[in-house]
Amino acid sequence: SQTIHQWPATLVQPVGSPLSLECTVEGTSNPNLYWYRQAAGRGLQLLFYSVGIGQISSEVPQNLSASRPQDRQFILSSKKLLLSDSGFYLCAWSSRGLGNRYEQYFGPGTRLTVT
Amino acid sequence: AQTVTQSQPEMSVQEAETVTLSCTYDTSESDYYLFWYKQPPSRQMILVIRQEAYKQQNATENRFSVNFQKAAKSFSLKISDSQLGDAAMYFCAYRTYNNNDMRFGAGTRLTVKP
16 A cells, blocks of 8 residues: 655745755555645645656746656755744645546644744 | 635534535636535545536535536535534635646535434
């Protein structure tokens, strides 16, 4: 069965510090990968998605970047955090190819607080 | 652009009763998928049910069922025999066959009263 991991679970960082959140998927190959942000009490905002190694699409211009160095690894980064970067970050995957149902499966999330 | 609207920020239901959560969406596409996700206090997003737009039959998963009205662009979720564990935020989501992103509604917070 497929499993998706995210770490860290919780992070408190000062303004101006760098960020690196990691997401890995097990039990599947060549997945689509996604990064979402959820503000308190709000819906999900898609930040980035990737259809393959080194292929990143950005939905919203912002202070964040994403990379996919390996097939099942997706990293969210920032060089200098802003207060507005605080939120709950969710990684998700979906399968590709014939017969897939297009639903996305989510990791446990990372709660980021920028102070 | 496709949008998803959940007009009920909060809903409440008595344990063992039935509740319906509303969702409408806007699209010019004819082929797409619709989903309901549940987000309990742990904040783990859990897929509850999916519906393919080309299927006329409404999807059902145990106590969860949908009322899919394609012409009205409506996709409501019915929870029967509500349980305390059903208390959560529920998100309606939409995606087309060709796009890689999924559009989410703002969510409905469901409270289940014992």
